[in-house]
Amino acid sequence: MTTSARPSSASPSPSSATATPSWDDLVSTALLGVERRTPPWLQGADDPAAALLDLAAVRTVQRRAGLRPGTAAPLPEPARPDPRPELPPAARRRLALLLADRAAGGSGGRNGSAPNLAELLPQWLAAANAHGYRAPAPLLDALLDAARARSDLRPHALELAGPGALWLAALNPDWKFALRTTAPASPGAAPPPGPEERSTLWQEGLFAERVALLARLRATDPAAALELLRSTWAQERAEDRLMFVDALREGLSASDEPFLEEALSDRSRNVRATAAELLSALPGSALAARMASRALACVSAVPGPGGGLRLVVEAPAGCDAAMERDGVVARPPSGRGERSWWLGQLVDATPLSAWTEAFGLPPAALVELPVADDWQADLHAAWSRAAVRQRDAGWARALLGPLPEPAVRPAPVGDPARLLAVLPEEERAAWVARFVESQGLAESHSMLGVCAVPWSEPLGRAVVDALDIARDAGSYPWSFSGVMGLAERSLDPSAVDRVAPLAALPEETENGSPGAAGYWSEAFGRLAATLRLRATMLQELRPDPAAAP
Amino acid sequence: MSVAGPSVTGMEERWTSEQVLGLAPDAASRKAGTRLSAPGPWSDTGCTAPAGREGTVVWGLCRGSGSTPYRTVADLGGPAYKCSCPSRKFPCKHVLGLLLLWSAGPGGAVGPAEPPEWVAQWLSARAGAATRKAQRAAGGDGDGLADPEAARRRAELRDARTADGAAELEQRLADGVRAGLAGADRSDSRAWEEVAARMVDAQAPGLAARAGELAVVPSSGPGWPGRLLEEYALLHLLARGVRALDGLPEGPAATVRSRAGRSVDSAALLSTRAVRDDWLVLGSRDSASERLTTRRIWLRGARTGAAALVLSFGAAGRAPDLVLPVGMSVDADLAHHPAARPLRASLGERHAAPAPGPVPPGTAVADALSAYGDALRDDPWLDSWPAVLASVVPVPLDDGWQLADADGGDALPVDPGARGRAGLWRLAAVSGGRPVTVFGECGHRGFSPVTVWSGTEAVPL
Known part of the structure; x- marks a missing residue:
């Protein structure tokens, strides 16, 4: 307590005081007991104990009545103002409810008929950011707590929260993460500052501010961004260097090659690996050419027994220093053979165009060639990783194969979900829709997870139909709870017209599991409720005041 | 805030979601109610604010896990609620969800409608009960007036008992200082609990609460001797005040009575000393103990400038009934409890629904x-x-x-x-x-x- 007492005026009780005792005198006398020692200022009182309490009461009230303010500590520098518009009132209430649900322990059961609001927070934040709103100041603390608990929320939550959140995070250690999280540059964000300001911010800014500056500059003037990075490169900490190198992914071009070649000799292994990865994504880079020549040396096409071509693989016999410098990790993870491990890394880093040029065949034809001696799985998996890394839709399409046919199990190649992510959104949704139609929902979860939200109409229809079929087949809905959860978040809200009728309670079928019909009806009811809620949420975010009641 | 402008009779005023959540008996109910605030599980909802009634009536059917939907209805005039669900929480999550849905505004899922039969029945049953209660109360007053002599004798007896209790308390406090407080940190927490119980018998719950608190001061960290002496001294002063009540002027006597825990007759106060003003709700805070939730609502009169503190209580599992949204202004009757420095007050009739209030002027x-x-x-x-x-x-x-x-x-x-x-x-x-x-x-x-x-x-x- 910094508040201090005014010097108290002497007003002892008239019957007992000969001198004025201090408050400390009163306390020590009371502690010891007036029976043991009666101080002079209590002598003569009828009842010294009562007289002491009388005195103490007067002093207590005097002290309290005389309290004066303390001296103010230096005031904090105010937060930067946030010029973005406020949320419409209904959207603001919605955000408060979503955050309150999370704080109350959001996970909740899947069985209830009400939607799980916490699951809707990420898309609410994304939609609000798309409108360019700022968070209401009274909700900043709840927003930061939410972002603290769920790192996947952080970029969107911090974008909405804006400068106010950074200001709070600098004061509260619980929210330090916000200073090291990069929010995606909002559409309304200021243009990159001029060279002078830029240099000051780069030299003195917080980590998050520096990364944001680098990313913004990279989008408009990649060379200037690289220049800025080079100016302090030698002094940066390893984990910061990693983030900065990663920022070069945006606007990557041949002019970055000399810098990245230098980074191949960096002290930090992660920085080296990232530099190598970026170089391998530059088809004309010297590193890409070196990796291509190593990889092509391992694979050759020879006439097969049936007359057609087949691929023969001779994996590398060793991993030399030059390979290691180019980002090849020499030691395989336990359980993997060295040679296949090295081969995989060489193929990963080889520009896919090198294969089509060397063999004179398009991707689809190369993928169909038989591969000798069980090397097919390794080679195709490596091509898949390269297609994902180089975002090559042609190769991804070839590796995924044709649209799945009913009753034909597609040969698993690499990780289909990651390959799908390389395809254009529409093609991706169409492929997954066909997969669900022909194969059902059993292995669809990760593929559905990479489809753009909201799902396209054909994809949504395929998923709803597949759920309906699963019900008719007599399974319980919780076998599909993962897909149900995704559908709640990802179906287009207009799909409610297809879902709502399914919530009607049907007769128990003969082959159905006992009680399943009721559970399914509840699950579809909940799905429909969530879709309606999402439609309302988006409606509320519209700036037109007539649209949001 | 969705509420705008002064209320017009018969026009419907929607609560804010904060106001609705203020009804929740605990955090779990708040969460469960929030979950039910989406249109999904609800059907046949409606609300009506008939002229001549104090509050809106809201109802709806909520699909739960059973085959029959729950019938949920809330009368915000009381407030009173009824739900056919088996929950012991009061109000239950269905009532909260329904009211949240309604609070979203006239464009939302709950629109004005004619009450269905089951709602109308509940309303008329409630009206009947209210009338009977009013008649009983009127009859009770009659009894009291019939024998003012008996009432006076009861009050005298009670005052005498309290004064005896205060004398005993004063003696205990003096004994403590005589023997020394140094021993207080280990010995006498049990002893003070016993004293507190005797003060309850003496019909002085205010003295009892203060005496009970003495037991915990010695374990409150560094500086406890000073704080303990302060509490001893203030309680000593109060006990002396209780014994000297007859000689005190009216104001200080009232303060001492209320500090000692003597309750006041709110209805009587409101009928004689009510002040009508636009009361700005400055703040509201709940504190919960094992058996009781206490809601403290601070008000300030726009014309009188008077400060007021209104308390509302809820037994375990029930939220306090009184909900006044912070920042709103309520045109209402209010009576301060008698005291030398009045603050505690009872809220009487409200003449209009709460309307958005101004930012209050403040001081350094x-x-x-x-x-x-x-x-x-x-x-x-x-x-x-x-x-x-x-x-x-x-x-x-x-x-x-x-x-x-x-x-x-x-x-x-x-x-x-x-x-x-x-x-x-x-x-x-x-x-x-x-x-x-x-x-x-x-x-x-x-x-x-x-x-x-x-x-x-x-x-x-």
Whole structure:
């Protein structure tokens, strides 16, 4: 307590005081007991104990009545103002409810008929950011707590929260993460500052501010961004260097090659690996050419027994220093053979165009060639990783194969979900829709997870139909709870017209599991409720005041 | 806030979601109710605000896990609720969900409608019960008037009992100081609990509560001897006041009676001393103990400028009935309980639905502290006095918080008891390092913030 007492005026009780005792005198006398020692200022009182309490009461009230303010500590520098518009009132209430649900322990059961609001927070934040709103100041603390608990929320939550959140995070250690999280540059964000300001911010800014500056500059003037990075490169900490190198992914071009070649000799292994990865994504880079020549040396096409071509693989016999410098990790993870491990890394880093040029065949034809001696799985998996890394839709399409046919199990190649992510959104949704139609929902979860939200109409229809079929087949809905959860978040809200009728309670079928019909009806009811809620949420975010009641 | 303008009779006023959540008996209910605030499980909803009734009636059917949907209805005039679900919470999550749905506004899922048969039946049953209760109350008053002599004798007997209790308490306190408080840290917590029980028998629950608190001071950390002597001395002063009631002037006597725990007859007060004003709701805070939730609502009259504190209680599992949204202004009758420095009050008839209120004018921190000091002259047992601080900046320090005048070097420490509260960070978020208006309690332990204004919006902390 910094508040201090005014010097108290002497007003002892008239019957007992000969001198004025201090408050400390009163306390020590009371502690010891007036029976043991009666101080002079209590002598003569009828009842010294009562007289002491009388005195103490007067002093207590005097002290309290005389309290004066303390001296103010230096005031904090105010937060930067946030010029973005406020949320419409209904959207603001919605955000408060979503955050309150999370704080109350959001996970909740899947069985209830009400939607799980916490699951809707990420898309609410994304939609609000798309409108360019700022968070209401009274909700900043709840927003930061939410972002603290769920790192996947952080970029969107911090974008909405804006400068106010950074200001709070600098004061509260619980929210330090916000200073090291990069929010995606909002559409309304200021243009990159001029060279002078830029240099000051780069030299003195917080980590998050520096990364944001680098990313913004990279989008408009990649060379200037690289220049800025080079100016302090030698002094940066390893984990910061990693983030900065990663920022070069945006606007990557041949002019970055000399810098990245230098980074191949960096002290930090992660920085080296990232530099190598970026170089391998530059088809004309010297590193890409070196990796291509190593990889092509391992694979050759020879006439097969049936007359057609087949691929023969001779994996590398060793991993030399030059390979290691180019980002090849020499030691395989336990359980993997060295040679296949090295081969995989060489193929990963080889520009896919090198294969089509060397063999004179398009991707689809190369993928169909038989591969000798069980090397097919390794080679195709490596091509898949390269297609994902180089975002090559042609190769991804070839590796995924044709649209799945009913009753034909597609040969698993690499990780289909990651390959799908390389395809254009529409093609991706169409492929997954066909997969669900022909194969059902059993292995669809990760593929559905990479489809753009909201799902396209054909994809949504395929998923709803597949759920309906699963019900008719007599399974319980919780076998599909993962897909149900995704559908709640990802179906287009207009799909409610297809879902709502399914919530009607049907007769128990003969082959159905006992009680399943009721559970399914509840699950579809909940799905429909969530879709309606999402439609309302988006409606509320519209700036037109007539649209949001 | 969706409520705008003064209420017109018969026109419907929707509550805010904060107001609805204020009805929730606990955090679990709040969460469950929020879950049910989407249109999904609801059907056949409606609301009506018939002219001549105090509040809106809202109803709906909620699909739960059973085959029959629950029938949920709320009458906000009471407020009173009824739901066919088996929950023992009151109000249950269905009532909360329904009211949240309704609070979304006239464009939402709950629109005006004719009440269905089951709602109409419940309403008429309630009206019948209210009439019977009023008749009983009128009859009871009649009995009281019939024998004023008996009532007077009962009061005298009670006063005598309380005075005896106070004398015993005074003796105990003196004994403690005579033997020395040094032994207090280990021996006498049990002894004070016994004294507290005897004060309850003496019909002085205020003395009992203070006596009970003496038991815990010795374990309250460094500096306890000083704090213990303060509490001994103030309780000694109160016990003396109780014994000297006959000789005290009216105001101080009333203060002593209320501190000793003598209850007042709210209905009688409201019928004789009610003041009608636009009461701005400065703050509302719940504190829960094992058996009781206490809601404290602070008001300030727009015309009278008077401060008032209204309490509402809820037994375990039930939220206090009174819900007044912070920042709103209520045109209502209010009667202060008699005291030398009146603060406690009973709320009477409300003449209109709450309407958005202004940001209250406030003072510098030094003036807030002086106001507390001034109030102590009339009521030395006050721990704090309500205060609106204008233009202060909350500052987090290494060992707590302070509220500093934006222009000037004065600052108040935040009450250590309030330091752990998450609300302080909300206060900082609203301020962003800029001056804000804060309402709270200002006292000898520091300032305990209750409400902050973000622009024109009142934010509970």
